[in-house]
Amino acid sequence: MTVFSGGGKSIAEDWYTMHIRQLHAHHELNELEALQIEIWHFEPASITPSHVFTAAVRSGGLVLGAYNDDHELVGFSLAFRGERNDEPCLYSHLTGVLPDLQGKGLGFELKLHQREFALKTGLRSIVWTFDPLMTPNARLNIQKLGGVVYRYIPNAYGDSAFRLYGDGFPTHRYELHWHLERELPSQEAMGPNLERADRANVPYLIKPSQDGVPVVQMDALEKARGVSLVMPVPRHHLRMRKENPELARCWQVCVSSCSERLIGRSHFVSAYEDLEDGGIFIFDPLDDSALTQ
Numbered sequence: 299m300t301v302f303s304g305g306g307k308s309i310a311e312d313w314y315t316m317h318i319r320q321l322h323a324h325h326e327l328n329e330l331e332a333l334q335i336e337i338w339h340f341e342p343a344s345i346t347p348s349h350v351f352t353a354a355v356r357s358g359g360l361v362l363g364a365y366n367d368d369h370e371l372v373g374f375s376l377a378f379r380g381e382r383n384d385e386p387c388l389y390s391h392l393t394g395v396l397p398d399l400q401g402k403g404l405g406f407e408l409k410l411h412q413r414e415f416a417l418k419t420g421l422r423s424i425v426w427t428f429d430p431l432m433t434p435n436a437r438l439n440i441q442k443l444g445g446v447v448y449r450y451i452p453n454a455y456g457d458s459a460f461r462l463y464g465d466g467f468p469t470h471r472y473e474l475h476w477h478l479e480r481e482l483p484s485q486e487a488m489g490p491n492l493e494r495a496d497r498a499n500v501p502y503l504i505k506p507s508q509d510g511v512p513v514v515q516m517d518a519l520e521k522a523r524g525v526s527l528v529m530p531v532p533r534h535h536l537r538m539r540k541e542n543p544e545l546a547r548c549w550q551v552c553v554s555s556c557s558e559r560l561i562g563r564s565h566f567v568s569a570y571e572d573l574e575d576g577g578i579f580i581f582d583p584l585d586d587s588a589l590t591q
Contacts (some may be wrong), residue, residue, distance in 0.1 A: 318362055327361065331348055335394075337396060354376055364404055364408060373404050382423065388412060425474065427474065428472055430471075431532070440570035441572060445567055448561065448567055449475075449562050451473055453468040453557060455471075470562070472557070527560075531553060532575075562584070568580050
């Protein structure tokens with residue numbers, strides 16, 4: 299068992315201790331069904347059943363549980379053994395934390411535990427998918443953990459029926475590749491990747507029109523080969539899906555068009571930077587060394 303402690307604005311106001319450990323017993327794995335509903339508001343048909351967690355454990359995968367001091371389950375992760383580029387890897391299928399504890403570093407700690415397990419079992423990478431329009435996930439996966447994206451998967455899980463993510467939105471995903479032999483990003487590296495002066499000189503793949511609707515910059519897209527590019531994304535796309543679904547779909551279409559055209563073909567996503575009003579992905583030219591770095 300590993301103990302993780304952290305807090306909010308001050309330790310006096312918000313202090314907690316999390317206990318993270320591997321799960322094996324049936325009664326522990328059964329709890330994960332209800333937890334998925336609390337975290338993501340999944341429909342019953344979308345819940346990963348407990349027998350899948352059992353199969354993961356029996357086949358050499360990893361199931362982690364995070365508990366508070368009252369022994370209540372507040373977070374978890376599920377990972378299988380898989381393969382990418384003819385190399386074995388750990389495939390992380392689900393990682394979730396209760397909404398009240400999100401943004402406090404628990405997801406990061408769960409990922410570090412996955413990393414420790416993978417390295418101990420001789421694996422050099424962990425792979426998982428995420429929605430590029432969910433900026434907190436992009437910040438964790440790329441800016442904080444140092445993962446990169448070589449693959450874009452359109453509608454990876456079919457049209458979303460999850461209440462949390464809005465109705466009728468395709469589940470477009472980036473596949474993140476976390477190279478475990480690389481050092482974790484330093485605090486300095488987690489800062490701005492591009493100075494404002496440099497940012498102005500890098501072609502933008504998407505720019506909003508005067509009425510705020512995103513527009514793909516076809517000139518930048520057509521001249522992308524061999525050039526680094528910037529792709530902005532809005533801050534609150536999840537809220538936008540409920541409050542302004544038409545605008546949210548425009549953003550998803552633009553991001554999808556650029557990603558499908560470039561990722562894994564001529565470019566990979568090398569970095570992400572969190573900004574006040576959203577974030578930006580950095581697309582760098584793909585060469586033979588990129589996949590092995």
